[in-house]
Amino acid sequence: MKFALVTGGSRGIGKAICMEIAKLGYHVLINYRNNTEEAENTLNQIQENGGSGELMKFDVSKPDEIRASIDKWKEKNPDTVIEVLINNAGIRKDALIMWMKDEDWKGVLNTNLDSFYYITKHLVQDMIVHKYGRIVNIVSLSGIKGLPGQTNYSAAKGGVIAASKALAQEVAKKNVTVNCVAPGFIKTDMTAELEEKDLKRMIPMNRFGSAEEVAQVVSFLASPQASYVTGEVISVNGGLYT
Ligand code: NAP
Numbered sequence: 044m045k046f047a048l049v050t051g052g053s054r055g056i057g058k059a060i061c062m063e064i065a066k067l068g069y070h071v072l073i074n075y076r077n078n079t080e081e082a083e084n085t086l087n088q089i090q091e092n093g094g095s096g097e098l099m100k101f102d103v104s105k106p107d108e109i110r111a112s113i114d115k116w117k118e119k120n121p122d123t124v125i126e127v128l129i130n131n132a133g134i135r136k137d138a139l140i141m142w143m144k145d146e147d148w149k150g151v152l153n154t155n156l157d158s159f160y161y162i163t164k165h166l167v168q169d170m171i172v173h174k175y176g177r178i179v180n181i182v183s184l185s186g187i188k189g190l191p192g193q194t195n196y197s198a199a200k201g202g203v204i205a206a207s208k209a210l211a212q213e214v215a216k217k218n219v220t221v222n223c224v225a226p227g228f229i230k231t232d233m234t235a236e237l238e239e240k241d242l243k244r245m246i247p248m249n250r251f252g253s254a255e256e257v258a259q260v261v262s263f264l265a266s267p268q269a270s271y272v273t274g275e276v277i278s279v280n281g282g283l284y285t
Contacts (some may be wrong), residue, residue: 044095046125047265048072050103050162051132053082055231056181059254060129061085063262065094069127072099072116076132103132103158104150113165124173127265128166130159130203131181135233137192148195155199159206167214176219177265180207181257182276184227187285200225204276211274220273222264226257227280247282 047064051057053075061071062085071089073096075082082098089096101112117123133155136147159180170176185193186200204223211221228234228242228251239251257279263269264277278285 044123045069045127046072046120046123047127047129048074048099048125048162048166049129049131050074050158051076052085053078055233056226056229056254056257057129057131058085058088059258060131060181060261061089061096062092062094063255063258064127064129064265065089065092065096067127067262067266069094071096072125073097074099074101074103074132076100076102103162104153106157106161109158109161110165113162124169125166126170126173126175127177127179128163128170129179129181129261129265130162132158133181133183133199133233135193135196137196139192140194143195151195152199152202155196156202156206159203163210167210167219170219171214171217174218176214176217177269178207178210178219178221179261179264180204180221180223181261182207182223182225184225184278184280184283184285187225187276187278207276208274215273218270220264220269222269222272222274223276224257224260224264225276225278225280225285227252227278227283229254229257229279245283246280250281252279252281 047069052061052073101108182200185197189197
């Protein structure tokens, strides 16, 4: 059995990624923070399609929870390697910097950037020894271009992009690839309060994207076929200029 971990797999983009990664033949570890019912829905849909998976609840912003949860899983599954890691879980807490609360700066950095460090560090060693691995980080247009009202989120996503490029070079010789996917406006709970009819005017494709459209690109980067692609950022944004 081959194993993949997808963070934030209970809803939105992460859920669509879980479905696609299962189609690649992986047993998917579906991480989430609170929403057990939605995480179970993801698992049920994977199983209905003939795939397999299990839930793995931990808060990606808490290093102790990450370590405890992954170590517990490894104890139960000795001699296995989690060879695909999709760092997808993320939050945003938008405000202009002068009104930004310190906890919203820290919360967004912890959830979107520090999580990349703690989870990847815990899993990459096994991939190196195994001489195969795929790491895909879900970043954002905001981390490439910067968006007003999102200094915290832009800093976090931009940090993940830079860290991914550095890590890609550290592990390339061991057949471990590290890439980023940068969505634009995608229809999920995260964008539910945004006005698509106003915002779509600035998108050349004149619409928001779907979680499935992001998941297709992630699936390619997580597959053996993407063997010579590393350190890249692929935008999935309907043609928004970045
Ligand atoms: P979403 O619909 O709000 O779903 C967020 C997912 O992340 C949920 O599964 C949630 O789990 C999980 N999560 C949040 N905080 C967590 C934590 N501390 N620990 C563990 N899991 C946590 O978001 P989305 O739109 O699918 O976004 C997914 C990724 O794409 C994020 O990194 C986001 O920044 C990025 N992105 C999204 C868009 C967009 O337009 N939607 C654009 C660019 C980038 P629970 O269900 O348990 O809460």
